[in-house]
Amino acid sequence: xxxxTAEGGHGAVPTGPEVPTGTGKxxxxxxxxxxxxxxxxxxxxxxxxGSLHAPDDEMAVHAARDLYTxxxxxxxxxxxxxxxxxxxxxxxxxPMFAPSGDKVYRHPTFYEIPDxxxxx
Amino acid sequence: MAHEETVYDALDxxxxxxxxxxxxxxxxxxxxxxxxxxxxxxxxxxxxxYCLMLGDDALVLCQRLTQWATNAPELEEEVALANSGLDLxxxxxxxxxxxxxxxxxxxxxxxxxxxxxxxDALAYFRDADEFRNxxxxxxxxxxxxxxxxxxxxxxxxxxxxxxxxxxxxxxxxAAIAAKGVHELTYHRDHAARxxxxxxxxxxxxxxxxxxxxxxxxxxxxxxxxxTDVERRLVEAGVAVxxxxxxxxxxxxxxxxxxxxxxxxxxxxxxxxxxxxxxxHGPELTALLADLQGLARQHPAATW
Numbered sequence: 001x002x003x004x005t006a007e008g009g010h011g012a013v014p015t016g017p018e019v020p021t022g023t024g025k026x027x028x029x030x031x032x033x034x035x036x037x038x039x040x041x042x043x044x045x046x047x048x049x050g051s052l053h054a055p056d057d058e059m060a061v062h063a064a065r066d067l068y069t070x071x072x073x074x075x076x077x078x079x080x081x082x083x084x085x086x087x088x089x090x091x092x093x094x095p096m097f098a099p100s101g102d103k104v105y106r107h108p109t110f111y112e113i114p115d116x117x118x119x120x
Numbered sequence: 121m122a123h124e125e126t127v128y129d130a131l132d133x134x135x136x137x138x139x140x141x142x143x144x145x146x147x148x149x150x151x152x153x154x155x156x157x158x159x160x161x162x163x164x165x166x167x168x169x170y171c172l173m174l175g176d177d178a179l180v181l182c183q184r185l186t187q188w189a190t191n192a193p194e195l196e197e198e199v200a201l202a203n204s205g206l207d208l209x210x211x212x213x214x215x216x217x218x219x220x221x222x223x224x225x226x227x228x229x230x231x232x233x234x235x236x237x238x239x240d241a242l243a244y245f246r247d248a249d250e251f252r253n254x255x256x257x258x259x260x261x262x263x264x265x266x267x268x269x270x271x272x273x274x275x276x277x278x279x280x281x282x283x284x285x286x287x288x289x290x291x292x293x294a295a296i297a298a299k300g301v302h303e304l305t306y307h308r309d310h311a312a313r314x315x316x317x318x319x320x321x322x323x324x325x326x327x328x329x330x331x332x333x334x335x336x337x338x339x340x341x342x343x344x345x346x347t348d349v350e351r352r353l354v355e356a357g358v359a360v361x362x363x364x365x366x367x368x369x370x371x372x373x374x375x376x377x378x379x380x381x382x383x384x385x386x387x388x389x390x391x392x393x394x395x396x397x398x399x400h401g402p403e404l405t406a407l408l409a410d411l412q413g414l415a416r417q418h419p420a421a422t423w
Contacts, residue, residue, distance in 0.1 A: 031194070052196050055317065062310060063196040066203045 034060040037078040156221040168224025175215030176253035182208040207303040244415035266332035272311035279304040280365040289357035319380025341391035
């Protein structure tokens with residue numbers, strides 16, 4: 001069984017000795033992986049857009065600007081080292097998420113939202 | 121709003137149909153809809169040549185930066201360099217189009233067919249002796265450290281110039297400068313951050329950064345000397361005397377280099393304009409062969 005990390009930003013991705021990591025040079029592996037979150041012009045929250053490698057936090061923000069906001073989408077960028085993210089594990093998917101599926105009272109479906117109430 | 125759309129749909133929503141893609145919005149005349157009338161008291165020929173000087177600096181440096189594509193040490197940095205190159209290409213397009221709009225086309229029209237727009241004729245159908253860029257931008261890239269030093273020097277100089285050109289009496293030039301200031305601020309910042317890290321990094325990165333500084337410094341000799349064209353345009357309120365930029369540029373560069381724990385070499389003695397008058401080294405000829413070969417073989421090709 002592989003270790004599970006948030007590498008790649010797509011949830012838990014297996015890593016470990018049996019997972020090919022390519023023949024990448026050592027230098028590349030030295031740069032930590034960052035996850036990038038961008039808030040759009042009219043966005044209310046930062047949205048995960050992808051990941052990148054950078055030598056340090058400041059350069060990660062810089063690289064994120066060049067990689068993920070080239071079309072003038074963003075007004076704010078967050079980066080966080082992927083190792084600082086704790087992700088839920090696919091093995092626990094059912095105990096984690098299934099119990100909420102049949103509890104309709106948790107969903108706001110029993111009243112009408114007026115048309116002029118935004119952001120719901 | 122559906123949350124299942126791709127994240128880019130959500131982000132992209134913000135700017136609607138503004139068309140910020142570099143590609144796909146067409147390559148029509150970048151000055152379309154702009155009043156290109158030359159204000160009274162300004163010699164259009166001088167104005168055109170001045171635009172060629174600044175446009176060629178951008179075009180040639182863009183070509184140097186894009187030479188890192190597929191060669192950069194890291195993918196992230198490759199994109200950053202290409203982005204800066206594209207910013208400069210945008211500036212070059214506007215400036216060459218401005219030169220064309222006042223009829224300064226040199227010998228480019230001898231080879232370029234009528235269907236080729238002015239900016240392309242100027243970019244692809246002039247020989248090296250008609251290019252008016254400085255020696256600083258045409259020099260070989262060298263290693264990554266040297267590339268960053270050159271980018272730092274070039275963007276510090278250009279930012280100091282563009283900041284002042286925003287009040288140029290030529291409204292088109294003033295608008296181009298105002299747009300470029302944000303881009304150049306970013307380029308200067310990016311290069312400075314790298315130089316700080318390289319200079320204050322490992323023994324090897326420090327050695328390379330110092331070698332880069334030592335190699336690039338002599339290329340600044342003609343950056344602060346005005347040509348006759350510039351002098352006349354300074355009188356007319358259009359251009360900025362490059363001598364005026366010296367304190368700001370050398371101040372910024374000294375600060376960055378010192379903070380990068382590197383030695384600041386002596387500034388070279390002022391040299392007479394050379395590149396600005398069309399005198400260039402073989403590096404530019406080789407660079408232009410790359411840049412112009414396809415367009416000259418297949419004029420007016422589209423794809």
